Amino acid sequence: MTGESPTSGAGLDALPSPLDSVADSRAAARWIISSAGAVGALLLGGGPLIAAGKVNDWAHAAWAGGGLLVTLLGVAWAIWRTSEVLVPPMTTPATLTGPELRGLRERLEAEPWYHFGGYAGDVDGLLRHRRIAAEITCRLSTAPPQERAALRAGLATARRNIARTDPYLRWLLATAHAWQVREALRRARRQTFLAAALVVVGAVVFIAATAG
Structure with missing residues (x-):
């Protein structure tokens, strides 16, 4: 036992990685793509083409072609939107x-001690030491000699703080990556639902046009 809290820099390595969920999200996306592809293959199979061949007038043929096109567009839409998860x-x-991670930041900042290890109260605070180090480095090359010693001391302090906060930043980056993939999957599911509605509409039009 080290006596460190589960969210200390060393304790973070013992926690499950947020990246573990990425594989599950992408597996779900692949399943959606496979299902949409199967629907597309069914539509391009012999059955619909045989049914379309029985249409005798141009009006019904146009409706059948339009319905089939709408259905295929729905399938393509579902595949395209879901492929973004991959x-x-x-x-x-x-x-x-960034604004796309606002929801994640709100969750993290609601319990800062657990996620920032007491080194910061929010994401900006966790990144502050890197900005300070960058500013000092830029200023050091043009600073007068009498200021350089103080700047070097400040840079050394900033680098020590960076070393302390690095484990938390790596964990946050992994969490943000998993969050982005999850949000992409959620958007894809909504888009797939809309695409499925489009497929149904197109199929109904096609069946109605070829029924006679």
Whole structure:
């Protein structure tokens, strides 16, 4: 026993990685894509084409073609939107402060001690030491000699703080990555529902046009 809390820098390594959920989210996305692909293959199979061949007038043929096109567009829409889940999002420290992660930040900042280890009260505070180090580094090259000693001392302090907060930043980046994938899957599910409605409408039009 080290006596450290589960959310200390060393204790974070003992927690399940947020990235473990990414594989599950992408497996669900692949299942949706496979299902949509199966529907598309069924639509392009022999049955619909045989039914379309029985249409004798141009009006019904146009309705049948339009219905089939709408149905295929619904399938393509579902596949396209869901495939975005499989594209790895770019997750950087700047991503943590973006508007798309507002919901995640609100959850983290509601219990800052558990997520920031007492080093910060929010995401901006956790990144503050990196900004300070960058500012000092930029200023150091042009600072007068009498200020450089103080700047070097400040830079050393900032780097020590960066080393302390690095485990929390890595954990937050992993959490943000998993959050982005989860949100992409949630959007894909909504879009797939709308695409399914489009498929149903197109199928009804096609069946009605070829029924006679």
